[in-house]
Amino acid sequence: MTTKQIVREQALANLADFSDKQRAQFMQQTVAKITALPAWQAAQVIALTLSQEKELPTDLLIQTALLQHKTVVLPRVLPKKQMVFMTITQDTSYEKHKFGMLEPVGGRVVTPSEIDFVLVPGLAFTTDGQRIGFGGGYYDRWLPQVAAPKIAVSITANVFSQPTWPIETTDQIIDQVIVLDEEIDNE
Numbered sequence: 770m771t772t773k774q775i776v777r778e779q780a781l782a783n784l785a786d787f788s789d790k791q792r793a794q795f796m797q798q799t800v801a802k803i804t805a806l807p808a809w810q811a812a813q814v815i816a817l818t819l820s821q822e823k824e825l826p827t828d829l830l831i832q833t834a835l836l837q838h839k840t841v842v843l844p845r846v847l848p849k850k851q852m853v854f855m856t857i858t859q860d861t862s863y864e865k866h867k868f869g870m871l872e873p874v875g876g877r878v879v880t881p882s883e884i885d886f887v888l889v890p891g892l893a894f895t896t897d898g899q900r901i902g903f904g905g906g907y908y909d910r911w912l913p914q915v916a917a918p919k920i921a922v923s924i925t926a927n928v929f930s931q932p933t934w935p936i937e938t939t940d941q942i943i944d945q946v947i948v949l950d951e952e953i954d955n956e
């Protein structure tokens with residue numbers, strides 16, 4: 770058994786291993802696999818995140834959702850480790866939070882009950898839905914308010930059959946982890 774922090778650091782190191790080309794392929798696979806899910810297709814209001822440098826890229830999924838005329842909502846963090854989700858459009862501008870992530874400016878706040886599908890960010894997972902994020906506990910606090918399907922995307926190296934870290938009672942289980950394939954680089 771190790772700590773969440775050690776698994777987090779290893780997961781970040783694994784994510785850093787990939788070329789820009791491989792990351793672009795991951796982004797396309799993410800769109801193909803996520804948009805094939807019946808839960809996505811049925812959803813009108815979709816909670817995504819704007820990926821940070823080391824995370825799997827979500828830009829194309831955001832664009833795809835907007836093109837499919839879905840309502841896309843992105844998080845802003847609040848005091849006391851709370852989050853609020855705001856609607857975005859192609860014209861939304863973003864500001865850098867002091868913790869480093871970009872957050873939408875303006876838009877309408879949606880309540881958790883309005884959301885139909887959640888893409889949960891994370892660094893490491895188990896196949897049955899345990900998850901480690903960046904360590905703020907933001908999603909662990911917010912997810913209990915959400916009834917919608919909770920889906921994540923990961924590289925193979927960061928998915929475990931059993932947790933190698935201690936599980937806390939506040940850890941929230943997600944419904945499905947989509948594992949991306951590492952394609953052969955033919956160049």
Ligand SMILES: Nc1nc2c(c(=O)[nH]1)N(C=O)[C@@H](CNc1ccc(C(=O)N[C@@H](CCC(=O)O)C(=O)O)cc1)CN2
Pocket residue numbers: 818819820821824844845846852868870890891902903904905906907908
């Ligand atoms: N792209 C993306 N956006 C996201 C998340 C995410 O995982 N990915 N979040 C998923 O939760 C929330 C932000 N989570 C964060 C978690 C930790 C820290 C962080 O740097 N914490 C520092 C400082 C904390 C402090 O000063 O209080 C630290 O822990 O050292 C920042 C944001 C909302 N937006």
Ligand SMILES: Nc1ncnc2c1ncn2[C@@H]1O[C@H](COP(=O)(O)OP(=O)(O)OP(=O)(O)O)[C@@H](O)[C@H]1O
Pocket residue numbers: 773890891900901902903904905906907908909910937939940
């Ligand atoms: N609902 C909660 N109430 C109080 N403390 C919580 C709650 N959820 C998580 N925590 C605490 O927050 C801290 C960070 O949790 P954890 O390491 O699981 O975050 P994470 O899942 O990696 O981060 P995130 O959810 O932001 O992606 C831990 O100390 C945890 O005990």
